[in-house]
Amino acid sequence: MSSPSLTLPSQERPAARRRRLLEILGALAIAATYVYLVLNQPADITGGPGSASALIALTGFLAGAILLIVAVLPTLPASTLVLIPVALVLNIVLGQFVGSTLVPFYLDAIGTVMIAVLAGPAAGAATGALSSVVWSFFNPTVLPFAAGAALIGCLAGLAARYGLFRRFYLAPVAGFVTGIIAGVVSAPVAAFVFGGTSGVATGAIVSAFRAMGDTLLAAITKQALISDPMDKAIVFTIVAVLVYALPRRARQQFPFLRRHRVLAGNSQPIGTRADAPVKDKAHGTASGSASDSTLNG
Amino acid sequence: MTASPAGAAPAPARRERLNPLTLLAAAAATAVITTAAGSWALSLAVVAACLGLSAAGGTAGRVLPAAAAVLIPFGLSLLVLHGLFFPEGRTVLAEWGPARVTAEGLDFAGQRIVQLAAVVLALLLFSFSVSIPDLVAALSARGVQGRFAFVLASTLTLLPAIADRARRIRQAQEARGLVVSRSLLARIGAFRLQAVPLVLSLIEDAGTRAAALEARGLSNPGPRTSYREVADSRLQRTVRTVLMLAALAAVVLRVVAPGA
Numbered sequence: 001m002s003s004p005s006l007t008l009p010s011q012e013r014p015a016a017r018r019r020r021l022l023e024i025l026g027a028l029a030i031a032a033t034y035v036y037l038v039l040n041q042p043a044d045i046t047g048g049p050g051s052a053s054a055l056i057a058l059t060g061f062l063a064g065a066i067l068l069i070v071a072v073l074p075t076l077p078a079s080t081l082v083l084i085p086v087a088l089v090l091n092i093v094l095g096q097f098v099g100s101t102l103v104p105f106y107l108d109a110i111g112t113v114m115i116a117v118l119a120g121p122a123a124g125a126a127t128g129a130l131s132s133v134v135w136s137f138f139n140p141t142v143l144p145f146a147a148g149a150a151l152i153g154c155l156a157g158l159a160a161r162y163g164l165f166r167r168f169y170l171a172p173v174a175g176f177v178t179g180i181i182a183g184v185v186s187a188p189v190a191a192f193v194f195g196g197t198s199g200v201a202t203g204a205i206v207s208a209f210r211a212m213g214d215t216l217l218a219a220i221t222k223q224a225l226i227s228d229p230m231d232k233a234i235v236f237t238i239v240a241v242l243v244y245a246l247p248r249r250a251r252q253q254f255p256f257l258r259r260h261r262v263l264a265g266n267s268q269p270i271g272t273r274a275d276a277p278v279k280d281k282a283h284g285t286a287s288g289s290a291s292d293s294t295l296n297g
Numbered sequence: 298m299t300a301s302p303a304g305a306a307p308a309p310a311r312r313e314r315l316n317p318l319t320l321l322a323a324a325a326a327t328a329v330i331t332t333a334a335g336s337w338a339l340s341l342a343v344v345a346a347c348l349g350l351s352a353a354g355g356t357a358g359r360v361l362p363a364a365a366a367v368l369i370p371f372g373l374s375l376l377v378l379h380g381l382f383f384p385e386g387r388t389v390l391a392e393w394g395p396a397r398v399t400a401e402g403l404d405f406a407g408q409r410i411v412q413l414a415a416v417v418l419a420l421l422l423f424s425f426s427v428s429i430p431d432l433v434a435a436l437s438a439r440g441v442q443g444r445f446a447f448v449l450a451s452t453l454t455l456l457p458a459i460a461d462r463a464r465r466i467r468q469a470q471e472a473r474g475l476v477v478s479r480s481l482l483a484r485i486g487a488f489r490l491q492a493v494p495l496v497l498s499l500i501e502d503a504g505t506r507a508a509a510l511e512a513r514g515l516s517n518p519g520p521r522t523s524y525r526e527v528a529d530s531r532l533q534r535t536v537r538t539v540l541m542l543a544a545l546a547a548v549v550l551r552v553v554a555p556g557a
Contacts, residue, residue, distance in 0.1 A: 054332060055329075055332060055333055055548050055551060055552060056552065058332070059548065069445070073444050073445060073448075074444065076444075077507075077516070078507040078510050078511045078515050078516055079503070079504065079507040081444060081447070081448070081507070081510075081515070082451075082503040082504075082506045082507045082510065083500065083503045084448050085447075085448055085451035085452040085455050086455065086459075086499045086500070086502075086503055088448070088452045089452060089455050089456050089459045090459075090496070090499075092452075092456070093456075093459070093460065093463075114496070130445075130448055134448065134449055134452050134453075136420065136424075137424040137453070138363055138421075138424070139363075139366075139367050140328075140367070140416060140417045140420035140421065141367055141371065141413070141417065194371070194375075194409065194413065195375060195379070195405065195406070195409040196371075196374055196375045196378045196379065196406075196409070200370050200373055200374050200377075202374070203373070203374030203375070203377055203378050204377065206378055207377055207378050207381060207382050210378060210382035210383070211381075211382045211396065238492070241489065241493070242492065242493060242496050245493045245496075245497065246497065246500065247497070250497070250500050250501060250504065253504050253507070
């Protein structure tokens with residue numbers, strides 16, 4: 001991933017293997033914590049403050065997210081690294097704004113998904129986790145959702161890699177599926193750590209399910225299954241609009257886009273330099289958004 | 298539970314000479330111990346101590362609005378959720394149709410709110426009183442990736458700059474005749490007209506910055522020299538170790554304790 005050095009002998013092999021190990025450990029920590037929480041849930045959720053579950057959720061998810069950051073961050077090229085702060089600012093500004101309105105959405109992942117589409121699943125996962133860590137400087141309550149954010153970045157990158165952003169109508173579908181998975185994983189955090197949700201509008205939806213007699217975890221999971229897929233479908237659509245509006249010169253910075261033909265219209269064979277003619281983005285499916293870039297002058 | 302978090306938190310007058318990592322350890326240990334203990338008294342004590350420290354340190358003007366922005370929606374959400382709908386509650390105080398106000402529900406909500414307030418205040422007190430350049434230097438000196446430090450520092454400095462640029466783009470589009478009407482479609486259109494140029498210019502900038510950083514050897518391996526000296530002492534190192542052990546002990550005690 002990192003830029004090849006022409007002068008120094010490569011010493012990357014053992015380091016690369018160690019990073020791969022860290023990545024796997026991080027993913028395992030997140031998965032194991034989730035399975036543990038779901039298997040052992042009902043015992044102490046209403047009996048007491050439930051802080052044993054809260055502590056396990058916090059420790060497991062945070063450790064997993066930090067392992068992922070440590071594993072992925074050193075491998076990113078500089079062009080991706082400088083985009084991460086931009087993505088974090090977009091996440092924070094939009095998330096902070098939407099979180100305070102009466103809409104049961106979050107929209108706090110636009111930057112993460114954008115990086116994932118431009119630079120791949122590993123970069124997306126690291127951005128998601130970093131976003132939660134840095135945002136917690138202003139809002140400590142987002143810290144426990146680091147694992148969920150990393151998962152969103154990873155899934156968005158995988159969707160881009162397997163061509164779901166080549167057709168404009170597939171992007172919201174991919175977002176919807178990502179939202180289902182992310183919502184199910186984030187629900188135990190909301191339930192065990194906070195005993196509810198952070199927003200007024202999402203809280204109202206949880207209340208409705210509680211009124212029907214659901215357990216807290218079930219109610220929050222159902223709320224997440226209502227909010228998250230819609231939210232992520234919107235986010236993926238916005239990101240698709242933004243990425244298709246990028247001029248060619250900006251897209252050239254990202255080898256991931258070329259290597260896996262993430263966007264429609266970049267039809268050069270794999271591995272060649274993409275400085276071919278201007279017959280770029282003229283494909284029917286994306287033309288609605290591709291023509292946007294002419295309006296921004 | 299074990300160490301008193303209020304006692305471990307630093308005196309504001311000597312804040313400049315304290316290592317940022319000591320502050321971080323104090324805030325993190327406070328958060329962990331409060332969560333693990335889960336008692337009304339300790340949570341309230343931590344809230345009071347944090348308020349007192351931020352007032353004494355002169356950061357209350359920034360900590361309190363930030364904390365309120367987080368805690369008020371959260372508190373309202375929890376109160377509505379558990380105050381009105383708590384099917385497990387037995388002691389009914391009032392009842393309207395499906396909504397039942399129960400003592401257990403209010404107790405649960407109150408406990409969560411106070412606990413959360415303690416954690417949020419402790420961490421916000423840290424992030425608003427620490428000097429970010431010092432924190433970055435201390436992290437780099439401890440072998441934490443220069444890259445993480447770059448992301449942290451860059452985000453915190455970009456935040457106001459990007460907000461400013463978004464404002465200028467809105468003004469420019471308004472000068473071109475952008476009028477936001479009430480209909481949803483017009484709002485979406487207006488959002489697009491502002492978001493697309495903003496993101497394009499940000500990515501363009503990032504590309505320039507990447508080239509500059511690459512030319513200065515960001516990706517090269519090897520040790521880095523820092524010009525910034527961060528004060529540290531044996532005492533502070535000991536305090537940090539003790540705080541971390543105390544937090545760990547609190548977690549272990551809570552998890553293995555019977556009835557937890």
